[in-house]
Amino acid sequence: MVTLLSFAIVKMLKVPEHQVAGHMAKNGVLGPLVDDSGKFYKPLQDNDRGSAELSFYTSLAVPPSIRSFFPAFHGTAVVPASDGSGPHTHLLLQDLIAPYTKPSVMDVKIGSRTWHLGHSEDYIAKCLKKDRTSSTVPLGFRLTGVKDSLSSWEPSRTFLQTLSAEGVALVLRKFVSSSNSDDSRSDPDCDFAAEVFGAVLERLVELKAWFEVQTLYHFYSCSVLVVYEKEKGNAKPLVKLVDFAHVVSGNGVIDHNFLGGLCSFINFIRNILQALHQFPGTAIFYGFYS
Amino acid sequence: MVTLLSFAIVKMLKVPEHQVAGHMAKNGVLGPLVDDSGKFYKPLQDNDRGSAELSFYTSLAVPPSIRSFFPAFHGTAVVPASDGSGPHTHLLLQDLIAPYTKPSVMDVKIGSRTWHLGHSEDYIAKCLKKDRTSSTVPLGFRLTGVKDSLSSWEPSRTFLQTLSAEGVALVLRKFVSSSNSDDSRSDPDCDFAAEVFGAVLERLVELKAWFEVQTLYHFYSCSVLVVYEKEKGNAKPLVKLVDFAHVVSGNGVIDHNFLGGLCSFINFIRNILQALHQFPGTAIFYGFYS
Known part of the structure; x- marks a missing residue:
């Protein structure tokens, strides 16, 4: 721990360039920082x-194949807080975005319920209101942040969270298109859909298989983070779980809330891939499949 | 319709003997009736x-393999209401219990949410309260009725709905045992578990596969009904969906609420079967698997 601490202190810490969700370390707000060696504070x-969240990381017990869905954990470090309030304990995590030059990033908060029975009534009421007015209740997930740093396309959080099913499908298609401006007249070309969403689907189906049987954890308010890079030859995407501040013990019950939302998200991805196969070379999306 | 009506009128209608959930036609209450030709009113x-519910039955459009999960529908019939209020329109459905002499019946309301955004605020508040205080929110389903008409074991609705995960597992194991008294000292023998839950699991997994892709319907407050008979040589169970008064259009989104709850119920059934294989011949249940 001492080693980590002194290591951290000599590093230059900066505000992450491509964070799309959560508190951001800007304008005197307490938020995450990154160093230049691939660590996320x-x-x-x-x-x-x-x-x-700390005890989740320190006691994480999942099958080896599932471990790859979680950011690497390197302990804690006390470093100056981004809000200027002095030294503050930080979780020292893998900076998932570090390997990318111009990443496309998407944060998807999974589940139709972001609260659990252990939360306070005030917190439940606050969450329930947001869940009902966002796509969380109807869709089982909400897009909490999307960014293409190549084109600088970055829809606002408010815009994302209140999207209808059609709106979500459109944003997802833009996310894997070479041109994804806010111009609603242009149909997304879905140029990267097969490569990116094909691999994302494969990973999500792996994750789903685990959620169908695991009864250790219930992941409330947890996100799936998807990252890929358009410019590199290989656009193989990263699929990780992030944000474990509201993880509770499963007590012998599967996380039906996360699983249901994950299946819904999977179906959106699969629909886009199916449209691609059915109408190759066209940019037109013919709606949903049942 | 006229034929059905006159047909119905000459039939002797009676209160169903083995109904375990929903309004019951007793003490002047409006409830369902059955005739002696296998129809449920x-x-x-x-x-x-x-x-x-009527429009759900009249427009039901599902793949042929899935149709078998729904009771047969024979239109409507105006017959005297069970509460003595005079002629009343009834849905004319298949009486699922009719073929059984001494049925074991279980009604499981699926989903961690029994309300949807189209409901009134009052209704949502009422449902939310019941969902939170029953096993609906934590488990993703609640047992709304269980009965073994051979042994007359019939736990009360209140008892069932507030069960913990362990309590639900115990009731499920009693449901497939030759002796299932309320005596907590005796361990259920699970004599019928392999035959009954083996077949139930098979059917539920079929249903799950459909729910992973179907975006036509969202089934709120809908139940899975399981029926089998201990005394007959063949205890092959019946697995049906019932109660469609709160079905709404899926609008291109899968029913993540039903699917999540269904997966949770499946996991309970699978755990019981796995314990059976791991410790054959014993009546002891060694807890949950992750």
């Missing part, structure tokens, strides 16, 4: 959530 | 739910 919250 | 509610 996430401020440990001074409450149950902070200790929950 | 479900009073059509005088509101949106009545018309929703």
Whole structure:
């Protein structure tokens, strides 16, 4: 721990360039930082959530094939907080975006419910309101951040969270297109759909198989993060789970909330891939399949 | 329709003997009736739910393999209401229990949410309260009725709905045992588990495959009904979906709420079968698997 601490102190820490969701370390707000060696410093919250996320990482017990869905964990480090409040304990995690030059990033908060029965009534009411007014309740997930750093396309969070099913499908198609401006007249070309969503689907189906049987954890308010790079020859995407401040014990029950939302997200991805196969070379999307 | 009506009128209608959930036609309450030709008369509610359930049955469009999960529908019939209020329109359905002499019956309301955004605020608040205080939110389903008519074991609805995961597992194991008294000292023998839950699991996995892709319907407050008979040589169970008063259009999104709950129920059934294989001949259940 001492080694990690002194290591961290000599590093230059900066605000992540491609963060799309969560608190951002800007304008005096407490938020995550990154160094130039691929580490992500996430401020440990001074409450149950902070200790929950720390204990999740320290005691993470999943099959080896599933471990790859989680960011690497390197302990904690006390470094100056981004809000100028002085030294603060941070989780020291893998900076998932570090290997990318111009990443396309998408953060998808999974589940039709972001609260659990252990939360306070106030917190439940707040979550329920947001779940009902976002796509969380109807779709079982909500897009919490999307960015293409090549084209600088970055729809606002408010825009993303209130999208209808058709709106979500359109954003997902833009995410894997070479041109994805906000211009609604242009149909997304889905040039990267086969390569990126093909691999994403494969990973998500692996994850789903685990969620069908695992009863250790319930992941509330947890996200699937998808990252890929258009410019590199190989656009193989990264698929990770992030944000474990609201993980609770499964107590012998599968995480039906996460699983249901994950299956819904999978179906959106699969629909886009199916449209591609049915109408190769066209940019037109013919709606949903049942 | 005229034929059905006159047919119905000359039939002797009676209160179903083995109904385990829903309104019951007793003590002047409006409830379903059955005749002796295998028809189930479900009073059509005088509101949106009545018309929703009728239109669900009249327009049901599912693959042939999935059709077998739904009770046969024979139109509507006006017959005297069970509450003495005079002629009332009833849905004329297949009486699923009719072929059984001493049925074991279980009604499982699937989903961690029994309401949808189209419901009134009052209705949502009422459902949410019941969902939170029953096993619906934590488990993704609740047992709404269980009965073994051979042993007359019939746990109360209140007892069933507030069960913990362990409690639900115990009731499920009693459901497939030759002796299932309320005596907590005796371990269920699970004599019928392999035959009954083996076949139930097979059917539920078929249903799950459909729910992973179907975006036509969202089934709120819908139940899986399981029926089998211990005394007959062949205890092959019946697995049906019932109660469609709160079915709404899926609008291009899978029913992640039903699917998640269904997967959770499947996992309970699978755990019981796995314990059986791991410890054959023993009546002891060694807890949950992850």
